[in-house]
Amino acid sequence: MTATTGGPSLPQERRVVTAIPGPKSQELQARRSAAVAAGVGSVLPVFTTRAGGGVVEDVDGNSLIDFGSGIAVTSVGNSAEAVVRRASAQLAAFTHSCFMVTPYEGYVEVCEKLAELTPGDHAKKSALFNSGAEAVENAVKIARAYTRRQAVVVFDHGYHGRTNLTMALTAKNMPYKHSFGPFAPEVYRVPVAYPYRWLTGPERCAEEASAQAIDMIGKQIGAENVAAIVIEPLLGEGGFIEPAKGFLPRIAEFAKANGIVFVADEIQSGFCRTGQWFACEDEGIVPDLITTAKGIAGGLPLSAVTGRAEIMDAAHSGGLGGTYGGNPVACAAALGAIETMRELDLNAKARHIEEVMKPRLLELREKYEVIGDVRGRGAMLAIELVRPGSKEPAPDTTAALAKACHSEGLLVLTTGTYGNVMRFLPPLVIGEELLNEGLDILEGALAGL
Ligand SMILES: *Cc1c(COP(=O)(O)O)cnc(C)c1O
Numbered sequence: 001m002t003a004t005t006g007g008p009s010l011p012q013e014r015r016v017v018t019a020i021p022g023p024k025s026q027e028l029q030a031r032r033s034a035a036v037a038a039g040v041g042s043v044l045p046v047f048t049t050r051a052g053g054g055v056v057e058d059v060d061g062n063s064l065i066d067f068g069s070g071i072a073v074t075s076v077g078n079s080a081e082a083v084v085r086r087a088s089a090q091l092a093a094f095t096h097s098c099f100m101v102t103p104y105e106g107y108v109e110v111c112e113k114l115a116e117l118t119p120g121d122h123a124k125k126s127a128l129f130n131s132g133a134e135a136v137e138n139a140v141k142i143a144r145a146y147t148r149r150q151a152v153v154v155f156d157h158g159y160h161g162r163t164n165l166t167m168a169l170t171a172k173n174m175p176y177k178h179s180f181g182p183f184a185p186e187v188y189r190v191p192v193a194y195p196y197r198w199l200t201g202p203e204r205c206a207e208e209a210s211a212q213a214i215d216m217i218g219k220q221i222g223a224e225n226v227a228a229i230v231i232e233p234l235l236g237e238g239g240f241i242e243p244a245k246g247f248l249p250r251i252a253e254f255a256k257a258n259g260i261v262f263v264a265d266e267i268q269s270g271f272c273r274t275g276q277w278f279a280c281e282d283e284g285i286v287p288d289l290i291t292t293a294k295g296i297a298g299g300l301p302l303s304a305v306t307g308r309a310e311i312m313d314a315a316h317s318g319g320l321g322g323t324y325g326g327n328p329v330a331c332a333a334a335l336g337a338i339e340t341m342r343e344l345d346l347n348a349k350a351r352h353i354e355e356v357m358k359p360r361l362l363e364l365r366e367k368y369e370v371i372g373d374v375r376g377r378g379a380m381l382a383i384e385l386v387r388p389g390s391k392e393p394a395p396d397t398t399a400a401l402a403k404a405c406h407s408e409g410l411l412v413l414t415t416g417t418y419g420n421v422m423r424f425l426p427p428l429v430i431g432e433e434l435l436n437e438g439l440d441i442l443e444g445a446l447a448g449l
Pocket of ligand 1: 130131132133134136159160162236237265266267268269293294
Protein backbone atom coordinates (compact mmCIF):
# COMPACT_ATOMS: atom_id res chain seq x y z
CA MET A 1 0.00 0.00 0.00
CA THR A 2 1.15 3.53 -0.69
CA ALA A 3 1.77 6.16 1.95
CA THR A 4 -1.51 7.90 1.08
CA THR A 5 -3.59 4.85 1.99
CA GLY A 6 -5.52 4.76 5.23
CA GLY A 7 -6.43 1.47 6.82
CA PRO A 8 -3.99 -0.65 8.74
CA SER A 9 -0.94 0.87 7.00
CA LEU A 10 -1.51 4.29 8.53
CA PRO A 11 1.18 5.15 11.14
CA GLN A 12 -0.28 4.22 14.53
CA GLU A 13 0.69 7.34 16.42
CA ARG A 14 -0.86 10.42 17.98
CA ARG A 15 0.41 13.61 16.36
CA VAL A 16 -0.83 17.09 17.21
CA VAL A 17 0.85 19.67 14.96
CA THR A 18 -1.74 22.48 14.95
CA ALA A 19 -4.54 23.74 17.13
CA ILE A 20 -7.51 21.34 17.01
CA PRO A 21 -9.27 22.11 14.72
CA GLY A 22 -6.36 23.43 12.62
CA PRO A 23 -6.40 26.19 9.98
CA LYS A 24 -7.34 23.95 7.04
CA SER A 25 -10.18 22.39 8.99
CA GLN A 26 -11.39 25.85 9.95
CA GLU A 27 -11.41 26.89 6.28
CA LEU A 28 -13.43 23.80 5.40
CA GLN A 29 -15.73 24.46 8.32
CA ALA A 30 -16.51 27.91 6.89
CA ARG A 31 -17.43 26.31 3.53
CA ARG A 32 -19.44 23.69 5.34
CA SER A 33 -21.39 26.29 7.31
CA ALA A 34 -22.40 27.98 4.07
CA ALA A 35 -23.40 24.77 2.27
CA VAL A 36 -24.49 22.19 4.86
CA ALA A 37 -27.72 22.46 6.83
CA ALA A 38 -27.18 23.65 10.40
CA GLY A 39 -29.20 20.73 11.80
CA VAL A 40 -26.40 18.31 10.93
CA GLY A 41 -23.82 18.63 13.70
CA SER A 42 -20.29 17.28 14.27
CA VAL A 43 -18.63 16.30 17.53
CA LEU A 44 -15.27 17.69 16.46
CA PRO A 45 -14.96 19.66 13.20
CA VAL A 46 -11.58 18.35 12.09
CA PHE A 47 -11.88 17.23 8.49
CA THR A 48 -10.78 13.65 7.93
CA THR A 49 -8.32 12.60 5.23
CA ARG A 50 -7.39 9.06 6.25
CA ALA A 51 -8.22 6.67 9.07
CA GLY A 52 -7.25 3.18 10.13
CA GLY A 53 -6.25 0.99 13.07
CA GLY A 54 -6.73 3.26 16.06
CA VAL A 55 -6.18 6.70 14.48
CA VAL A 56 -7.97 9.36 12.42
CA GLU A 57 -5.83 11.79 10.40
CA ASP A 58 -7.01 15.28 9.47
CA VAL A 59 -6.31 17.82 6.71
CA ASP A 60 -3.83 19.69 8.92
CA GLY A 61 -1.69 16.59 9.44
CA ASN A 62 -2.90 15.84 12.96
CA SER A 63 -3.39 12.22 13.92
CA LEU A 64 -6.01 11.64 16.61
CA ILE A 65 -6.41 8.56 18.79
CA ASP A 66 -9.82 7.17 17.91
CA PHE A 67 -12.05 6.33 20.90
CA GLY A 68 -15.22 6.67 18.82
CA SER A 69 -15.07 4.40 15.74
CA GLY A 70 -17.50 6.73 13.97
CA ILE A 71 -20.03 5.79 16.69
CA ALA A 72 -19.24 2.08 17.06
CA VAL A 73 -19.11 1.45 13.31
CA THR A 74 -15.49 0.76 12.37
CA SER A 75 -15.01 -2.03 14.89
CA VAL A 76 -12.81 -3.91 12.39
CA GLY A 77 -10.85 -0.69 11.79
CA ASN A 78 -11.21 1.78 8.95
CA SER A 79 -10.57 0.41 5.47
CA ALA A 80 -9.93 -3.04 6.91
CA GLU A 81 -8.13 -5.24 4.37
CA ALA A 82 -10.92 -7.80 3.83
CA VAL A 83 -13.57 -5.05 3.64
CA VAL A 84 -11.59 -3.14 0.99
CA ARG A 85 -10.76 -6.31 -0.96
CA ARG A 86 -14.32 -7.65 -1.12
CA ALA A 87 -16.06 -4.30 -1.55
CA SER A 88 -13.60 -3.24 -4.30
CA ALA A 89 -14.18 -6.46 -6.24
CA GLN A 90 -17.93 -5.95 -5.94
CA LEU A 91 -17.61 -2.28 -6.95
CA ALA A 92 -15.89 -3.37 -10.16
CA ALA A 93 -18.41 -6.15 -10.90
CA PHE A 94 -21.68 -4.23 -10.39
CA THR A 95 -22.73 -1.53 -7.95
CA HIS A 96 -26.48 -2.08 -7.87
CA SER A 97 -29.20 -4.16 -9.40
CA CYS A 98 -31.80 -3.75 -6.64
CA PHE A 99 -32.41 -7.02 -4.81
CA MET A 100 -36.12 -6.58 -5.53
CA VAL A 101 -35.41 -6.50 -9.30
CA THR A 102 -32.65 -9.08 -9.83
CA PRO A 103 -31.10 -10.64 -6.71
CA TYR A 104 -27.44 -11.48 -5.99
CA GLU A 105 -25.59 -13.98 -3.83
CA GLY A 106 -23.95 -11.50 -1.42
CA TYR A 107 -27.31 -10.53 0.10
CA VAL A 108 -28.22 -14.19 0.69
CA GLU A 109 -24.80 -14.91 2.17
CA VAL A 110 -25.10 -12.02 4.65
CA CYS A 111 -28.50 -13.40 5.74
CA GLU A 112 -26.97 -16.88 6.16
CA LYS A 113 -24.19 -15.41 8.31
CA LEU A 114 -26.72 -13.51 10.43
CA ALA A 115 -28.65 -16.73 11.02
CA GLU A 116 -25.43 -18.42 12.16
CA LEU A 117 -24.16 -15.62 14.40
CA THR A 118 -27.30 -14.42 16.19
CA PRO A 119 -28.46 -16.18 19.39
CA GLY A 120 -30.66 -19.29 19.23
CA ASP A 121 -30.60 -22.37 17.04
CA HIS A 122 -34.16 -22.05 15.68
CA ALA A 123 -34.86 -21.43 11.96
CA LYS A 124 -34.03 -17.79 11.18
CA LYS A 125 -34.45 -15.40 8.30
CA SER A 126 -33.29 -11.83 7.66
CA ALA A 127 -34.15 -8.75 5.62
CA LEU A 128 -31.54 -6.10 4.82
CA PHE A 129 -31.83 -2.31 4.82
CA ASN A 130 -29.55 0.75 4.84
CA SER A 131 -29.69 2.40 8.25
CA GLY A 132 -30.31 1.40 11.82
CA ALA A 133 -33.54 3.38 12.00
CA GLU A 134 -34.82 1.58 8.91
CA ALA A 135 -34.09 -1.78 10.53
CA VAL A 136 -36.00 -0.82 13.69
CA GLU A 137 -38.97 0.47 11.63
CA ASN A 138 -39.07 -2.81 9.74
CA ALA A 139 -38.83 -4.88 12.92
CA VAL A 140 -41.96 -3.08 14.12
CA LYS A 141 -43.72 -3.63 10.77
CA ILE A 142 -42.89 -7.33 10.93
CA ALA A 143 -43.97 -7.69 14.57
CA ARG A 144 -47.28 -5.95 13.82
CA ALA A 145 -47.92 -8.13 10.78
CA TYR A 146 -47.16 -11.27 12.79
CA THR A 147 -49.18 -10.44 15.91
CA ARG A 148 -51.94 -8.39 14.22
CA ARG A 149 -51.49 -6.02 17.19
CA GLN A 150 -50.35 -2.40 17.17
CA ALA A 151 -48.76 -1.24 20.44
CA VAL A 152 -44.99 -0.99 20.80
CA VAL A 153 -43.30 -0.83 24.21
CA VAL A 154 -39.98 0.98 24.63
CA PHE A 155 -37.95 2.09 27.65
CA ASP A 156 -36.68 5.16 29.44
CA HIS A 157 -33.31 6.26 27.99
CA GLY A 158 -33.88 4.18 24.83
CA TYR A 159 -32.59 5.29 21.45
CA HIS A 160 -33.79 3.81 18.18
CA GLY A 161 -33.24 6.43 15.47
CA ARG A 162 -34.42 9.67 13.89
CA THR A 163 -37.18 8.75 11.43
CA ASN A 164 -40.77 9.46 12.45
CA LEU A 165 -41.53 6.09 14.04
CA THR A 166 -38.06 5.74 15.58
CA MET A 167 -38.19 9.30 16.97
CA ALA A 168 -41.33 8.18 18.75
CA LEU A 169 -39.45 5.14 20.08
CA THR A 170 -36.51 7.29 21.21
CA ALA A 171 -36.73 8.70 24.74
CA LYS A 172 -34.72 11.91 24.60
CA ASN A 173 -36.28 15.17 23.43
CA MET A 174 -33.20 17.29 22.73
CA PRO A 175 -31.77 17.03 20.12
CA TYR A 176 -33.66 14.11 18.59
CA LYS A 177 -37.35 15.06 18.80
CA HIS A 178 -37.66 18.74 19.69
CA SER A 179 -39.85 20.60 17.15
CA PHE A 180 -40.21 17.49 14.92
CA GLY A 181 -43.58 16.14 16.08
CA PRO A 182 -46.26 14.89 15.84
CA PHE A 183 -44.87 11.43 16.42
CA ALA A 184 -46.15 8.01 15.44
CA PRO A 185 -48.90 6.68 17.71
CA GLU A 186 -49.18 3.46 19.73
CA VAL A 187 -45.76 3.83 21.35
CA TYR A 188 -45.56 3.37 25.15
CA ARG A 189 -42.56 3.99 27.39
CA VAL A 190 -41.81 2.10 30.60
CA PRO A 191 -38.98 2.19 33.18
CA VAL A 192 -35.62 0.50 32.61
CA ALA A 193 -33.36 -0.89 35.34
CA TYR A 194 -30.69 1.84 35.55
CA PRO A 195 -28.71 0.69 38.58
CA TYR A 196 -26.76 3.90 39.26
CA ARG A 197 -29.90 6.04 39.35
CA TRP A 198 -32.46 3.62 40.77
CA LEU A 199 -33.96 5.40 43.78
CA THR A 200 -34.02 2.41 46.14
CA GLY A 201 -30.50 1.36 45.13
CA PRO A 202 -28.93 -1.05 42.63
CA GLU A 203 -29.79 -4.25 44.56
CA ARG A 204 -33.54 -3.93 44.10
CA CYS A 205 -33.32 -2.31 40.70
CA ALA A 206 -33.93 -5.31 38.42
CA GLU A 207 -36.88 -6.62 40.39
CA GLU A 208 -38.59 -3.28 40.95
CA ALA A 209 -38.02 -1.91 37.46
CA SER A 210 -39.28 -5.06 35.76
CA ALA A 211 -42.32 -5.19 38.07
CA GLN A 212 -43.12 -1.55 37.30
CA ALA A 213 -42.65 -2.03 33.56
CA ILE A 214 -44.83 -5.13 33.47
CA ASP A 215 -47.50 -3.51 35.64
CA MET A 216 -47.62 -0.45 33.36
CA ILE A 217 -47.94 -2.62 30.26
CA GLY A 218 -50.84 -4.52 31.81
CA LYS A 219 -52.66 -1.49 33.19
CA GLN A 220 -52.04 1.11 30.50
CA ILE A 221 -51.98 -0.91 27.28
CA GLY A 222 -53.08 -4.48 27.95
CA ALA A 223 -50.51 -7.15 27.12
CA GLU A 224 -52.84 -8.59 24.47
CA ASN A 225 -52.54 -5.34 22.49
CA VAL A 226 -48.74 -5.28 22.42
CA ALA A 227 -47.03 -6.27 19.16
CA ALA A 228 -43.43 -5.72 20.25
CA ILE A 229 -41.19 -4.85 23.17
CA VAL A 230 -38.08 -3.12 21.78
CA ILE A 231 -34.99 -2.75 23.96
CA GLU A 232 -31.25 -2.21 23.64
CA PRO A 233 -29.60 -4.93 25.78
CA LEU A 234 -26.93 -2.33 26.58
CA LEU A 235 -28.44 1.12 26.10
CA GLY A 236 -26.25 3.31 23.88
CA GLU A 237 -27.29 6.94 23.40
CA GLY A 238 -29.14 6.88 26.74
CA GLY A 239 -25.77 6.65 28.51
CA PHE A 240 -24.28 3.15 28.13
CA ILE A 241 -26.69 1.83 30.72
CA GLU A 242 -26.36 -1.87 31.53
CA PRO A 243 -29.80 -2.93 32.75
CA ALA A 244 -29.38 -4.54 36.19
CA LYS A 245 -28.88 -8.32 35.86
CA GLY A 246 -32.21 -10.10 35.83
CA PHE A 247 -34.16 -7.27 34.21
CA LEU A 248 -33.82 -8.41 30.58
CA PRO A 249 -34.70 -12.07 31.27
CA ARG A 250 -37.86 -10.99 33.15
CA ILE A 251 -38.98 -8.74 30.33
CA ALA A 252 -38.18 -11.43 27.75
CA GLU A 253 -40.16 -14.02 29.74
CA PHE A 254 -43.10 -11.66 30.03
CA ALA A 255 -43.04 -11.11 26.26
CA LYS A 256 -42.97 -14.84 25.62
CA ALA A 257 -45.83 -15.55 28.01
CA ASN A 258 -48.00 -12.94 26.30
CA GLY A 259 -47.29 -13.57 22.62
CA ILE A 260 -45.33 -10.32 22.32
CA VAL A 261 -42.40 -10.14 19.88
CA PHE A 262 -39.21 -9.39 21.87
CA VAL A 263 -36.92 -7.22 19.76
CA ALA A 264 -33.30 -6.68 20.81
CA ASP A 265 -31.93 -3.52 19.22
CA GLU A 266 -28.24 -4.44 18.97
CA ILE A 267 -27.40 -1.75 16.44
CA GLN A 268 -24.72 -0.26 18.71
CA SER A 269 -23.91 -3.21 20.98
CA GLY A 270 -23.72 -5.96 18.34
CA PHE A 271 -20.91 -7.50 16.29
CA CYS A 272 -18.20 -8.07 18.92
CA ARG A 273 -18.50 -4.62 20.52
CA THR A 274 -19.14 -5.97 24.03
CA GLY A 275 -16.90 -9.03 23.72
CA GLN A 276 -19.74 -11.24 22.43
CA TRP A 277 -21.30 -11.36 19.00
CA PHE A 278 -24.35 -9.80 20.67
CA ALA A 279 -24.73 -8.20 24.11
CA CYS A 280 -27.91 -10.13 24.94
CA GLU A 281 -25.87 -13.37 25.05
CA ASP A 282 -24.47 -12.33 28.45
CA GLU A 283 -27.80 -13.21 30.07
CA GLY A 284 -28.64 -16.00 27.68
CA ILE A 285 -31.44 -14.03 26.02
CA VAL A 286 -32.71 -15.35 22.68
CA PRO A 287 -34.61 -12.47 21.07
CA ASP A 288 -37.44 -13.13 18.63
CA LEU A 289 -36.03 -10.40 16.38
CA ILE A 290 -32.70 -8.63 16.47
CA THR A 291 -31.78 -5.41 14.68
CA THR A 292 -28.20 -4.80 13.58
CA ALA A 293 -26.34 -2.04 11.71
CA LYS A 294 -23.33 0.11 12.76
CA GLY A 295 -20.52 -2.47 13.17
CA ILE A 296 -21.91 -4.89 10.59
CA ALA A 297 -20.11 -3.72 7.44
CA GLY A 298 -16.88 -1.93 8.40
CA GLY A 299 -18.32 1.50 7.61
CA LEU A 300 -20.57 0.87 4.63
CA PRO A 301 -24.28 1.50 5.14
CA LEU A 302 -26.08 -1.75 5.89
CA SER A 303 -28.62 -2.89 8.46
CA ALA A 304 -30.66 -5.98 9.11
CA VAL A 305 -33.61 -7.49 10.91
CA THR A 306 -32.98 -11.13 11.81
CA GLY A 307 -35.31 -13.45 13.64
CA ARG A 308 -37.60 -16.43 13.91
CA ALA A 309 -38.51 -17.58 10.42
CA GLU A 310 -42.23 -17.70 11.13
CA ILE A 311 -42.20 -14.10 12.39
CA MET A 312 -39.98 -12.82 9.56
CA ASP A 313 -42.28 -14.49 7.00
CA ALA A 314 -45.42 -12.84 8.39
CA ALA A 315 -45.12 -9.76 6.18
CA HIS A 316 -46.67 -10.33 2.75
CA SER A 317 -44.46 -10.61 -0.35
CA GLY A 318 -43.43 -7.12 -1.50
CA GLY A 319 -44.24 -5.65 1.93
CA LEU A 320 -40.60 -5.26 2.90
CA GLY A 321 -37.70 -3.79 0.95
CA GLY A 322 -36.34 -0.55 -0.44
CA THR A 323 -34.37 0.53 -3.51
CA TYR A 324 -30.93 0.26 -1.90
CA GLY A 325 -31.62 -2.20 0.92
CA GLY A 326 -28.78 -4.74 1.10
CA ASN A 327 -26.70 -2.95 -1.54
CA PRO A 328 -24.21 -5.41 -3.07
CA VAL A 329 -21.12 -3.37 -2.16
CA ALA A 330 -22.34 -3.03 1.43
CA CYS A 331 -23.04 -6.79 1.55
CA ALA A 332 -19.53 -7.54 0.27
CA ALA A 333 -18.15 -5.21 2.95
CA ALA A 334 -20.19 -6.99 5.63
CA LEU A 335 -18.80 -10.36 4.54
CA GLY A 336 -15.30 -8.85 4.76
CA ALA A 337 -16.04 -7.40 8.20
CA ILE A 338 -17.40 -10.72 9.52
CA GLU A 339 -14.35 -12.53 8.07
CA THR A 340 -12.12 -10.04 9.93
CA MET A 341 -14.04 -10.45 13.20
CA ARG A 342 -13.56 -14.20 13.02
CA GLU A 343 -9.96 -14.24 11.85
CA LEU A 344 -8.74 -11.67 14.38
CA ASP A 345 -11.08 -12.97 17.12
CA LEU A 346 -12.40 -9.49 17.77
CA ASN A 347 -14.57 -10.72 20.64
CA ALA A 348 -11.37 -11.57 22.50
CA LYS A 349 -9.93 -8.18 21.50
CA ALA A 350 -12.99 -6.39 22.89
CA ARG A 351 -12.64 -8.29 26.16
CA HIS A 352 -8.95 -7.39 26.28
CA ILE A 353 -9.80 -3.71 25.79
CA GLU A 354 -12.09 -3.97 28.83
CA GLU A 355 -9.27 -5.60 30.81
CA VAL A 356 -6.95 -2.73 29.96
CA MET A 357 -9.41 0.14 30.30
CA LYS A 358 -11.81 -0.73 33.09
CA PRO A 359 -9.30 -1.04 35.95
CA ARG A 360 -7.80 2.30 34.94
CA LEU A 361 -11.23 3.95 34.76
CA LEU A 362 -12.09 2.52 38.19
CA GLU A 363 -8.84 3.97 39.55
CA LEU A 364 -9.79 7.33 38.10
CA ARG A 365 -13.15 7.10 39.87
CA GLU A 366 -11.32 6.66 43.18
CA LYS A 367 -9.21 9.72 42.43
CA TYR A 368 -11.69 12.11 40.84
CA GLU A 369 -15.01 12.72 42.53
CA VAL A 370 -16.58 13.93 39.30
CA ILE A 371 -16.70 10.33 38.10
CA GLY A 372 -19.85 8.90 39.65
CA ASP A 373 -20.00 5.61 37.78
CA VAL A 374 -17.87 3.42 35.51
CA ARG A 375 -19.73 0.89 33.40
CA GLY A 376 -20.05 -1.04 30.17
CA ARG A 377 -18.59 -4.20 28.71
CA GLY A 378 -15.88 -5.02 26.21
CA ALA A 379 -15.06 -1.98 24.10
CA MET A 380 -18.34 -0.25 25.00
CA LEU A 381 -17.34 1.55 28.19
CA ALA A 382 -18.31 4.83 29.81
CA ILE A 383 -17.91 7.13 32.77
CA GLU A 384 -20.84 9.11 34.17
CA LEU A 385 -19.91 12.57 35.46
CA VAL A 386 -21.60 14.20 38.45
CA ARG A 387 -21.18 17.18 40.75
CA PRO A 388 -18.72 16.06 43.43
CA GLY A 389 -20.43 14.63 46.50
CA SER A 390 -23.75 14.08 44.71
CA LYS A 391 -25.35 12.25 41.80
CA GLU A 392 -26.40 15.46 40.13
CA PRO A 393 -25.47 15.18 36.44
CA ALA A 394 -22.56 17.37 35.30
CA PRO A 395 -23.02 17.98 31.56
CA ASP A 396 -20.81 21.10 31.54
CA THR A 397 -17.93 19.22 33.13
CA THR A 398 -18.44 16.44 30.61
CA ALA A 399 -18.29 18.88 27.69
CA ALA A 400 -15.19 20.55 29.14
CA LEU A 401 -13.51 17.18 29.61
CA ALA A 402 -14.26 16.17 26.01
CA LYS A 403 -12.89 19.47 24.75
CA ALA A 404 -9.68 19.04 26.73
CA CYS A 405 -9.24 15.51 25.32
CA HIS A 406 -9.89 16.72 21.78
CA SER A 407 -7.26 19.44 21.99
CA GLU A 408 -4.70 16.81 23.06
CA GLY A 409 -5.56 14.58 20.11
CA LEU A 410 -7.95 12.10 21.72
CA LEU A 411 -11.27 11.73 19.92
CA VAL A 412 -13.96 10.96 22.53
CA LEU A 413 -17.75 11.14 22.37
CA THR A 414 -20.25 12.17 25.01
CA THR A 415 -23.77 10.82 25.40
CA GLY A 416 -26.54 10.18 27.91
CA THR A 417 -29.99 11.48 28.69
CA TYR A 418 -28.37 14.15 30.90
CA GLY A 419 -25.41 14.76 28.55
CA ASN A 420 -23.06 13.71 31.34
CA VAL A 421 -21.63 10.43 30.05
CA MET A 422 -18.31 10.11 28.27
CA ARG A 423 -18.28 6.94 26.21
CA PHE A 424 -15.37 4.96 24.86
CA LEU A 425 -15.79 2.97 21.65
CA PRO A 426 -12.32 2.33 20.25
CA PRO A 427 -11.92 0.24 17.11
CA LEU A 428 -11.39 -3.34 18.29
CA VAL A 429 -8.10 -3.47 16.37
CA ILE A 430 -6.56 -0.51 18.24
CA GLY A 431 -3.07 -1.13 19.64
CA GLU A 432 -2.58 -1.32 23.39
CA GLU A 433 -0.11 1.59 23.40
CA LEU A 434 -2.65 3.94 21.84
CA LEU A 435 -5.25 2.72 24.29
CA ASN A 436 -3.03 3.55 27.25
CA GLU A 437 -1.93 6.84 25.74
CA GLY A 438 -5.60 7.78 25.33
CA LEU A 439 -6.24 6.98 28.99
CA ASP A 440 -3.20 9.08 29.99
CA ILE A 441 -4.72 12.00 28.10
CA LEU A 442 -8.06 11.44 29.81
CA GLU A 443 -6.35 11.43 33.20
CA GLY A 444 -4.44 14.62 32.38
CA ALA A 445 -7.69 16.26 31.31
CA LEU A 446 -9.41 15.20 34.55
CA ALA A 447 -6.52 16.60 36.57
CA GLY A 448 -6.78 19.89 34.69
CA LEU A 449 -10.54 20.37 35.15
C1 LIG B 1 -27.47 4.33 16.05
C2 LIG B 1 -28.61 3.56 16.53
C3 LIG B 1 -29.81 3.47 15.82
C4 LIG B 1 -30.05 4.22 14.54
O1 LIG B 1 -29.16 3.87 13.53
P1 LIG B 1 -28.97 4.83 12.27
O2 LIG B 1 -28.10 4.05 11.35
O3 LIG B 1 -28.33 6.07 12.77
O4 LIG B 1 -30.33 5.08 11.72
C5 LIG B 1 -30.82 2.67 16.33
N1 LIG B 1 -30.66 1.99 17.48
C6 LIG B 1 -29.53 2.05 18.19
C7 LIG B 1 -29.40 1.24 19.44
C8 LIG B 1 -28.46 2.84 17.76
O5 LIG B 1 -27.34 2.93 18.49
